[in-house]
Structures are given as structure tokens and as C-alpha cells.
Amino acid sequence: MTDQTYFLPSVRLPRAAVREQATTVLQLDVLLGLVNRTSEPLAILNPHRQIVFCNEACWRLGGLSTPDEAIGLRPGELLRCVNVVSSPGGCGTSEKCRFCGLAQALVEGQENRAAAGRCMIESGDGSELVATEYRVQVTPLPEAGPGWEYYSLTDTSQEGRRRVLDRAFFHDILNRAFAVEGVADALAEESLTSAEREEFTTMLGVAVRGLVEEIKSQRVLVAAESGELAVESVTVNSLELLREALQTCAAFWLDEEVRFEIALGSEAVEFESDPALLGRVLVNLLKNAMESSKPGQVVTSSCRRQGDEVQFFVHNEGFMESAVAAHIFQRSHSTKGHGRGLGTHSVRLLVEQYLGGKVSFDSLRETGTTFRVRLPLRARPLASLVPITSNGGGH
Known part of the structure; x- marks a missing residue:
């Protein structure tokens, strides 16, 4: 495998070697505890960030038919991250991987530190792209040796979408509403000249139209994200x-x-x-x-x-x-x-x-x-x- 990388090492083991590692890891008592502890997608990685073991939720998340298909893959490859396609070195080696919350957490895990973070992964096979937000938890696995770790993922797309839409909506609407309120207060001043009153009236109209525009914009975005937007060409x-x-x-x-x-x-x-x-x-x-x-x-x-x-x-x-x-x-x-x-x-x-x-x-x-x-x-x-x-x- 090429050693080209913008972030993490690209070198990996052949799948046969990873399967041999799996036989050793599967003997660890700690593994049984990990599997029984969570229903979220979970995978154990070797020091090359390759999957040695993953639970059913994990390999099904990648659209695989059997757990063996996941052996040797890296997390982004399992999830069909679009950045993997543009990076010959695989998951963790593209320029954008430097800013991936999952990749950053894996670095800390290999340094024997537990880490948590968030990431958004765009995945697809060319016919469809899916943007998914995850909460990431990475934990070192010293029982298996230096650099070993496991990670779990929690899909927070619904929560994240609602949080971001709400925050953006209220931020923009409040800004527009404050503008309307400010101009309306100015118009209430009895000392205004007719020219000043005319100018503030024009400004009020602009502020109100801006407020309506923000509401329309949010409505379109919500409809677009839910697939309910009509197109009239x-x-x-x-x-x-x-x-x-x-x-x-x-x-x-x-x-x-x-x-x-x-x-x-x-x-x-x-x-x-x-x-x-x-x-x-x-x-x-x-x-x-x-x-x-x-x-x-x-x-x-x-x-x-x-x-x-x-x-x-x-x-x-x-x-x-x-x-x-x-x-x-x-x-x-x-x-x-x-x-x-x-x-x-x-x-x-x-x-x-x-x-x-x-x-x-x-x-x-x-x-x-x-x-x-x-x-x-x-x-x-x-x-x-x-x-x-x-x-x-x-x-």
C-alpha cells in the first residue's frame, strides 16, 4: 500500500495477518465485556487502525453481509467515507482527515488516552451520498498491546440537525426582529422631521422584508432536508x-x-x-x-x-x-x-x-x-x- 499521507500513517497489514491477530484478541476476557456493554457500533483496531473485531451493529452499519468482510478495513473504509476515494493511502490519510473528529480521537487512543469527539462522515458509492453525524468514544486496549484501541459510534444526526437548525433559526430571526424593533422605536419619537420619518419608514419596510426572508429561508431548508421540497422549473x-x-x-x-x-x-x-x-x-x-x-x-x-x-x-x-x-x-x-x-x-x-x-x-x-x-x-x-x-x- 502506498505511503502517501497528509495525516496518519498509511502502512497496513495484509488481511491474512489481521485475521491472525483476531485469533489472539478473541481470547481476551475483556473483549466479551466490551461486546456485552453496548449495542452501539463497536470495533477493535490494531496499531495500524485496522479492524480486527467488530460487533454486528458495526459491520451492518457499513452495509456488510458478514463480520469477516470488515477485517482489515479502517473505520472510514467501513463507512464508505467519500474522502477514502480521493486518498490512495486509505482512511486517515487524506488532507481532510486532519480535521476529522474520529481520526483525531484515534490518535489519542493509540497514545493510551481515552478520547471523545464528534465527526460528520459523508459516505456513499457514487449513486447516493449520506451525511451522518456521530459521537465518537475511543478507549485504549493495553491488554492487547501498545497502540491497540477500540471505538464506538453513536448516530447523533437527528439531534445535531435539530440543534443546528434551531440555533441558526433563532439567531437569524432574533437579529431581524431586533432590527424591526429598533426602527419601530425610532419611528415612535415625536421629534422626528417628516424627512426622518420617511427614511425610518423605508428602513422598517426593509427590516420587515428581511425578517420574512429569513423565515422563508428556514422553511425551505427544513423542507429540503426532509425531502418534501417541490421543484417548479x-x-x-x-x-x-x-x-x-x-x-x-x-x-x-x-x-x-x-x-x-x-x-x-x-x-x-x-x-x-x-x-x-x-x-x-x-x-x-x-x-x-x-x-x-x-x-x-x-x-x-x-x-x-x-x-x-x-x-x-x-x-x-x-x-x-x-x-x-x-x-x-x-x-x-x-x-x-x-x-x-x-x-x-x-x-x-x-x-x-x-x-x-x-x-x-x-x-x-x-x-x-x-x-x-x-x-x-x-x-x-x-x-x-x-x-x-x-x-x-x-x-
């Missing part, structure tokens, strides 16, 4: 949609010292899509770009045709550190703080599950961050799209 114009999204941002975030611009050369492309959902995608990307910018910086957007696709671009001058970029599409990670990662999560959810497109990004310290949305010119039937779901709550 019509012929739309890319440049018109982009301008409307910019007008929305300019109206709702008047107090931000960031400029929005449409790049020269942007094309007015006619294509089929759901204007309401795509408009929400563009507003989210523009809003995130604005929140990642400093006063005086510019958020640039554009659109153009590329073959049988239409492409949208949103660029800001900010740079994402690797730890943020690795989790940018996960619902519980964000540059804005714990539990605020719904903007990019909803973008990918809407684009890839409902609009038939793809979302990608790059972030370089020298040039900034650019998000790209690619959509087909002809809308695809919803049933043909690749689902991205969340266990227990179903991206």
Missing part, C-alpha cells in the same frame, strides 16, 4: 436572476460596507430551472461572501454558458483556512461560529439534490474565494438526481 435568464439576487442583498444588508458587482462579460443565458430555489442559492452565496469580506472589499458575481451548462460564480477577497474549507458544506460547520453552517450547506443541498447541478469552490490566500454553481440548460426530472441525505433526518 421554467425558462429563466441567468443575468436577470443574478441581478435580482444582488438587489435582494443590497436591500437587506444596507449597513454593510461591502460592494456588490457583476463582472463584465457576464452572459444572459436562457435555461430551465426553479427561479425561487436558484434565487435563494444565489442570495446565500452572496450573503456568505459579504460576511466573509472586510469593509471596503468587493463581492463579484458572474454567469456564463459553458457547453450544455450555465455557470454562476461568486467571488470574495477573503481566504478560508484548511480547517474551515474541509467542512464548508457540512451543516454544523461555519466561519461564523458553532452551529451556524447553514448557508453553504443549503446551497449544496438545493443545487445537487433539487436543481440537478454541482457546487464547488477554491480558496487561495493570493486571490480569494470563488464558489461555482453548474446547472444543466435543460432541467432534469427530480427522480434522476443524486440524493444527499442525512441519517435520522433526511443533504
Whole structure:
């Protein structure tokens, strides 16, 4: 096996050697206690992080037919983590593995320290992606020798989804409600001139529309995650949609010292899509770009045709550190703080599950961050799209 790695060692034992280890480990009295102690998925790992033994809940979680199929695999390989595909060295060796809560806990376990953490693993076989949040518990197993450990997983997707949605909803709604309250209090002042009263009345209208927009956004996200979102595709114009999204941002975030611009050369492309959902995608990307910018910086957007696709671009001058970029599409990670990662999560959810497109990004310290949305010119039937779901709550 290749020794290429960005994090943990890639070297592993052949399956035959792991099976020999299993015969020794299975003789340990402590193993029986472990198996009887939990109904959660549990596996014992050798110093190479390979599964030597796992209970039924564990190998069934990986979609296997027999426990023997799990022998020699690493945790991410059992769970079909998408990062394994991009890393020849296997589970624990990709660049994103450095930020995986499970991989970090396994490091501590090998150093003879019990560890706990959380991780979100996107798994799939190419036809379906499933994002699952786990609570991880890793415990050293010195009875088997140095570097041996076992881990257990608890699926917290439902709990995590509810927690993040609630926190984000109340955070955003309260911000908007405070804005409405502040302008309403200002309007109550009897000393206002007619010009001031007119200005505050306009501001109140903007604040109220912003409040309604946040409520609609949360409603769409809840429906999308539960698979209940309806898609109504019509012929739309890319440049018109982009301008409307910019007008929305300019109206709702008047107090931000960031400029929005449409790049020269942007094309007015006619294509089929759901204007309401795509408009929400563009507003989210523009809003995130604005929140990642400093006063005086510019958020640039554009659109153009590329073959049988239409492409949208949103660029800001900010740079994402690797730890943020690795989790940018996960619902519980964000540059804005714990539990605020719904903007990019909803973008990918809407684009890839409902609009038939793809979302990608790059972030370089020298040039900034650019998000790209690619959509087909002809809308695809919803049933043909690749689902991205969340266990227990179903991206």
C-alpha cells in the first residue's frame, strides 16, 4: 500500500495477518465485556487502525453481509467515507482527515488516552451520498498491546440537525426582529422631521422584508432536508436572476460596507430551472461572501454558458483556512461560529439534490474565494438526481 499521507500513517497489514491477530484478541476476557456493554457500533483496531473485531451493529452499519468482510478495513473504509476515494493511502490519510473528529480521537487512543469527539462522515458509492453525524468514544486496549484501541459510534444526526437548525433559526430571526424593533422605536419619537420619518419608514419596510426572508429561508431548508421540497422549473435568464439576487442583498444588508458587482462579460443565458430555489442559492452565496469580506472589499458575481451548462460564480477577497474549507458544506460547520453552517450547506443541498447541478469552490490566500454553481440548460426530472441525505433526518 502506498505511503502517501497528509495525516496518519498509511502502512497496513495484509488481511491474512489481521485475521491472525483476531485469533489472539478473541481470547481476551475483556473483549466479551466490551461486546456485552453496548449495542452501539463497536470495533477493535490494531496499531495500524485496522479492524480486527467488530460487533454486528458495526459491520451492518457499513452495509456488510458478514463480520469477516470488515477485517482489515479502517473505520472510514467501513463507512464508505467519500474522502477514502480521493486518498490512495486509505482512511486517515487524506488532507481532510486532519480535521476529522474520529481520526483525531484515534490518535489519542493509540497514545493510551481515552478520547471523545464528534465527526460528520459523508459516505456513499457514487449513486447516493449520506451525511451522518456521530459521537465518537475511543478507549485504549493495553491488554492487547501498545497502540491497540477500540471505538464506538453513536448516530447523533437527528439531534445535531435539530440543534443546528434551531440555533441558526433563532439567531437569524432574533437579529431581524431586533432590527424591526429598533426602527419601530425610532419611528415612535415625536421629534422626528417628516424627512426622518420617511427614511425610518423605508428602513422598517426593509427590516420587515428581511425578517420574512429569513423565515422563508428556514422553511425551505427544513423542507429540503426532509425531502418534501417541490421543484417548479421554467425558462429563466441567468443575468436577470443574478441581478435580482444582488438587489435582494443590497436591500437587506444596507449597513454593510461591502460592494456588490457583476463582472463584465457576464452572459444572459436562457435555461430551465426553479427561479425561487436558484434565487435563494444565489442570495446565500452572496450573503456568505459579504460576511466573509472586510469593509471596503468587493463581492463579484458572474454567469456564463459553458457547453450544455450555465455557470454562476461568486467571488470574495477573503481566504478560508484548511480547517474551515474541509467542512464548508457540512451543516454544523461555519466561519461564523458553532452551529451556524447553514448557508453553504443549503446551497449544496438545493443545487445537487433539487436543481440537478454541482457546487464547488477554491480558496487561495493570493486571490480569494470563488464558489461555482453548474446547472444543466435543460432541467432534469427530480427522480434522476443524486440524493444527499442525512441519517435520522433526511443533504
